[in-house]
Amino acid sequence: MVIVDGREEEMQEPVGCEERIFVSVRLRPLTDNEIARHDVCDWECISDNTIIYRKGLSVSEKSMYPTAYTFDRVFSSDCPNRQVYEEGAKEIALSVVRGINSSIFAYGQTGSGKTYTMTAITEYAVADIYNYIQRHKEREFILKFSAMDIYNEFVRDLLSADSGPLRLLDDPERGMDVERLTEETLRDSNHFKELLSICEAQTQIGETSLNETSTRPHQILKVTVESSALEFLGNDKSSTLVASVNFVDLAGTEGVSQKSSAGARLKEGCHINRSLLALGTVIRKLSTGRNGQIPYRDSKPNWILQSSLGGNARTAIICTMSPARTHVEQSRNTLLFASCAKEVTTKAQVNVVMSDKALVKQLQRELVKLENELRSAGTAPTSSISDALLREKDLEIEKLRKEVAILTQQRDLAWSVVEGLRQAADNESPRDEKTGKAGSDSQYPKLRVRDRDSMDFENSTIVRPVLTVGVRCRSPSDRQSFSSEENFLQLPDFKLTIPHASVSSPQLSPRIPVSVRTTLLQEEDGDENSEGPCKEVCCIDSKSSMNIYPDLSFSESCPKIPQCNSSFPRESSAIPGVIEVDNEETSKQESKPFHLNKNIWIEKVEEDDSISSIQNAEDFTRRPSNFHREFSPLKFDHQREAEELSRNESPNSSITATVNKLNTQRSLNGSQSSLTSAAGWSVPIPENQSSTGGSEEMSSNLNYEKQLADYVAMNSLPDTYGSSSAWPSEFKRLQREIIELWHACNVSLVHRTYFFLLFKGDPKDYIYTEVEHRRLSFLKNAFTNGNQMVENGQVLTYASSKKALRRERQMLSQRMCKRLPQVEREKLFLKWGIELNAKQRSLKLANLLWSDCKDMEHIAESAAIVAKLVGFVEPEKTFKEMFGLNFSPGQHT
Ligand SMILES: Nc1ncnc2c1ncn2[C@@H]1O[C@H](COP(=O)(O)OP(=O)(O)OP(=O)(O)O)[C@@H](O)[C@H]1O
Numbered sequence: 034m035v036i037v038d039g040r041e042e043e044m045q046e047p048v049g050c051e052e053r054i055f056v057s058v059r060l061r062p063l064t065d066n067e068i069a070r071h072d073v074c075d076w077e078c079i080s081d082n083t084i085i086y087r088k089g090l091s092v093s094e095k096s097m098y099p100t101a102y103t104f105d106r107v108f109s110s111d112c113p114n115r116q117v118y119e120e121g122a123k124e125i126a127l128s129v130v131r132g133i134n135s136s137i138f139a140y141g142q143t144g145s146g147k148t149y150t151m152t153a154i155t156e157y158a159v160a161d162i163y164n165y166i167q168r169h170k171e172r173e174f175i176l177k178f179s180a181m182d183i184y185n186e187f188v189r190d191l192l193s194a195d196s197g198p199l200r201l202l203d204d205p206e207r208g209m210d211v212e213r214l215t216e217e218t219l220r221d222s223n224h225f226k227e228l229l230s231i232c233e234a235q236t237q238i239g240e241t242s243l244n245e246t247s248t249r250p251h252q253i254l255k256v257t258v259e260s261s262a263l264e265f266l267g268n269d270k271s272s273t274l275v276a277s278v279n280f281v282d283l284a285g286t287e288g289v290s291q292k293s294s295a296g297a298r299l300k301e302g303c304h305i306n307r308s309l310l311a312l313g314t315v316i317r318k319l320s321t322g323r324n325g326q327i328p329y330r331d332s333k334p335n336w337i338l339q340s341s342l343g344g345n346a347r348t349a350i351i352c353t354m355s356p357a358r359t360h361v362e363q364s365r366n367t368l369l370f371a372s373c374a375k376e377v378t379t380k381a382q383v384n385v386v387m388s389d390k391a392l393v394k395q396l397q398r399e400l401v402k403l404e405n406e407l408r409s410a411g412t413a414p415t416s417s418i419s420d421a422l423l424r425e426k427d428l429e430i431e432k433l434r435k436e437v438a439i440l441t442q443q444r445d446l447a448w449s450v451v452e453g454l455r456q457a458a459d460n461e462s463p464r465d466e467k468t469g470k471a472g473s474d475s476q477y478p479k480l481r482v483r484d485r486d487s488m489d490f491e492n493s494t495i496v497r498p499v500l501t502v503g504v505r506c507r508s509p510s511d512r513q514s515f516s517s518e519e520n521f522l523q524l525p526d527f528k529l530t531i532p533h534a535s536v537s538s539p540q541l542s543p544r545i546p547v548s549v550r551t552t553l554l555q556e557e558d559g560d561e562n563s564e565g566p567c568k569e570v571c572c573i574d575s576k577s578s579m580n581i582y583p584d585l586s587f588s589e590s591c592p593k594i595p596q597c598n599s600s601f602p603r604e605s606s607a608i609p610g611v612i613e614v615d616n617e618e619t620s621k622q623e624s625k626p627f628h629l630n631k632n633i634w635i636e637k638v639e640e641d642d643s644i645s646s647i648q649n650a651e652d653f654t655r656r657p658s659n660f661h662r663e664f665s666p667l668k669f670d671h672q673r674e675a676e677e678l679s680r681n682e683s684p685n686s687s688i689t690a691t692v693n694k695l696n697t698q699r700s701l702n703g704s705q706s707s708l709t710s711a712a713g714w715s716v717p718i719p720e721n722q723s724s725t726g727g728s729e730e731m732s733s734n735l736n737y738e739k740q741l742a743d744y745v746a747m748n749s750l751p752d753t754y755g756s757s758s759a760w761p762s763e764f765k766r767l768q769r770e771i772i773e774l775w776h777a778c779n780v781s782l783v784h785r786t787y788f789f790l791l792f793k794g795d796p797k798d799y800i801y802t803e804v805e806h807r808r809l810s811f812l813k814n815a816f817t818n819g820n821q822m823v824e825n826g827q828v829l830t831y832a833s834s835k836k837a838l839r840r841e842r843q844m845l846s847q848r849m850c851k852r853l854p855q856v857e858r859e860k861l862f863l864k865w866g867i868e869l870n871a872k873q874r875s876l877k878l879a880n881l882l883w884s885d886c887k888d889m890e891h892i893a894e895s896a897a898i899v900a901k902l903v904g905f906v907e908p909e910k911t912f913k914e915m916f917g918l919n920f921s922p923g924q925h926t
Pocket residue numbers: 060061062064110141142143144145146147148149150241244246247248249283284285286353
């Protein structure tokens with residue numbers, strides 16, 4: 034019994050407790066086509082609950098399939114619709130008049146009788162609802178009707194011919210809601226029939242090999258019933274029962290044999306199968322208990338029907354199947370689905386909407402109750418309840434105190450780093466404009482890369498690049514010191530100064546071995562202080578090699594005022610740095626083409642350089658304060674191709690060479706300089722000499738960068754996250770949102786692919802994922818507000834990003850012919866619903882890649898294809914820092 038509107042309502046339904054989904058199976062008769070083919074019936078309903086496979090199983094099949102299946106109800110092929118309704122759906126459908134949500138689903142193979150069954154059930158149920166209304170004159174009823182279908186993941190309004198695709202919204206109060214869905218108030222049952230015929234006219238019908246009039250979309254008809262007792266209408270006892278019943282005719286599952294259909298039908302088939310697979314996954318997960326997250330959002334039907342699948346609704350599923358031998362495989366799949374579904378439970382509740390007056394009264398009652406409780410707590414402070422409450426509050430306060438302490442510590446740390454950086458920048462001794470020499474006199478000779486050209490390996494096919502280091506000698510003793518390779522390799526601690534360069538952490542980036550040619554140069558004029566012409570005294574080819582991290586990038590400008598330094602102590606090669614000496618033999622296999630094309634200055638580290646105190650490369654917070662990390666070039670297996678893509682200006686494939694270009698332009702503009710946080714993230718800040726600092730766009734970019742930097746400084750706690758059990762689900766959420774943002778911002782497919790394949794939920798990747806998310810949100814916001822961004826020195830708008838993405842897709846389509854053998858291409862075309870004789874097949878496929886941001890299977894497949902096309906085969910060899918924490922929104926990675 035439930036009290037509604039001040040009276041007792043009799044409820045047959047189990048309310049508030051768990052109830053299993055009611056699952057029935059309906060066998061249809063053989064169709065004319067099946068009979069003409071001399072197909073035979075292999076299935077038989079031997080009782081009201083059991084269906085068996087008559088043919089008998091072979092020995093090998095016995096271990097795989099049961100012979101008999103039991104459900105709440107099975108209907109043989111001669112059962113009329115009325116009986117199916119009465120015994121398989123009526124009770125649950127009519128719960129709606131008592132304020133309980135309900136859903137009736139039809140699931141089964143294409144052509145198995147879903148529409149045949151659901152059409153009848155819907156009509157019978159609505160007729161019964163009107164009968165109920167007739168019999169309950171004491172209540173006022175309002176019936177509303179809406180209808181939608183989901184076709185290739187687009188939701189359509191069946192009552193409005195020109196509504197376009199509808200969005201799904203998460204309403205905190207109403208739950209999932211379909212935006213702008215038409216809801217008609219029903220006048221009577223004839224009006225309902227009229228509306229049904231409108232829906233029918235709109236429904237997409239197609240011909241499949243099994244059904245000439247196959248309903249291709251998933252169709253959901255929804256009847257909402259609101260009722261209030263007339264007796265209490267308008268007074269403070271009145272309340273309204275509101276509930277909906279969904280009649281769901283799912284699209285038919287298709288087996289491999291039906292895949293002979295081609296073109297649009299095949300594409301539909303793929304979508305249908307994918308969404309039914311997602312439904313199956315939800316049902317399977319729900320049937321095995323509710324451990325972990327249920328992927329309701331993986332497909333739109335799941336999302337829309339979430340409350341019917343394990344939520345606050347009563348649910349009946351009617352699984353329809355053909356008895357024909359030719360469809361045995363599909364029939365077994367249907368029965369498997371039905372078996373899982375019968376394990377799923379829901380928890381139905383009566384939905385009562387109270388009148389405002391009733392609500393106020395109830396709240397007043399609650400208030401009085403709380404006040405009484407408080408009063409009694411005040412008079413009896415020693416009561417056990419208040420003691421427990423106090424203890425709880427104390428614990429909470431203690432916890433908050435600890436959090437505040439940690440946050441304060443982090444803030445202080447961040448400030449001290451910023452302060453240190455500022456000082457480092459202030460203390461930087463300016464170089465002489467003419468000579469480029471360091472201001473302080475070094476007791477060691479300056480090592481200089483002598484020949485720019487020898488370091489330009491852009492078009493080189495050599496396996497191991499040679500870095501020629503010229504040693505400029507200023508005194509005979511210097512010459513002595515560096516006249517042998519051994520001596521060169523035993524250089525004391527020294528510092529590598531790279532103007533406007535960026536360096537990344539060695540833990541994450543692979544190193545590139547570079548053979549060293551040390552060339553001893555002698556000043557021609559003998560003037561120790563000048564940098565005049567030199568003559569080569571001797572040249573030593575190193576047997577060993579230096580490892581250079583490939584994400585070094587160099588600016589065009591001369592090293593007059595170094596923008597950042599990177600230092601490393603000779604003793605500790607594991608410490609973040611740039612160069613270390615390695616045995617040639619061990620590093621042979623790592624050889625890769627390498628780009629290095631500007632000046633490098635090497636000089637001795639000052640005694641008091643803070644770097645000497647750094648011992649632990651793992652310790653993020655103790656990295657050298659002047660350690661600068663930025664975007665590093667993407668290293669595909671095929672570097673040249675990566676560049677080809679980046680030259681094509683596809684946004685964010687530009688995380689390759691274009692990054693260097695950007696760095697160069699920035700430094701030339703002098704518009705920004707970089708500060709580096711303790712964690713090594715570069716934070717561009719406006720400089721006094723900024724020439725473009727006034728522009729609105731730039732200031733918005735900088736504002737963003739600062740915000741992000743602050744955010745990172747306070748949130749970079751990968752270790753903490755590592756121990757948190759919340760991270761995996763948080764990662765999934767972020768990943769999904771990032772994918773949607775990529776889609777919304779037209780981000781390069783290559784970029785998406787790399788990110789997707791590299792970041793798979795390792796807690797250490799927290800910060801990358803978070804930064805990517807923030808950066809994209811910012812970008813999307815900018816696009817939405819019609820703002821422009823700067824990327825690679827070029828203005829980026831939504832339109833230009835779209836254009837660039839189109840070009841990237843064209844580029845990928847061209848790759849398909851080059852990269853994929855014909856057989857593989859054809860397989861892909863078929864899989865992606867593209868006819869083998871269609872024009873521009875490759876472009877069609879390229880256009881489909883990454884197009885469905887809701888479908889994770891689609892995303893994974895797209896990533897695999899793009900990876901193949903760009904030669905990204907070994908994620909573990911790619912360094913994650915290419916998604917550098919460079920907060921320039923221009924590089925919206
Ligand atoms: N129980 C039944 N008794 C008689 N005929 C049936 C029965 N079930 C289905 N049929 C007939 O089988 C054909 C296919 O049925 P229906 O269109 O309902 O299949 P479906 O499962 O909805 O297919 P699709 O998923 O392709 O839309 C129709 O001609 C229908 O009249």
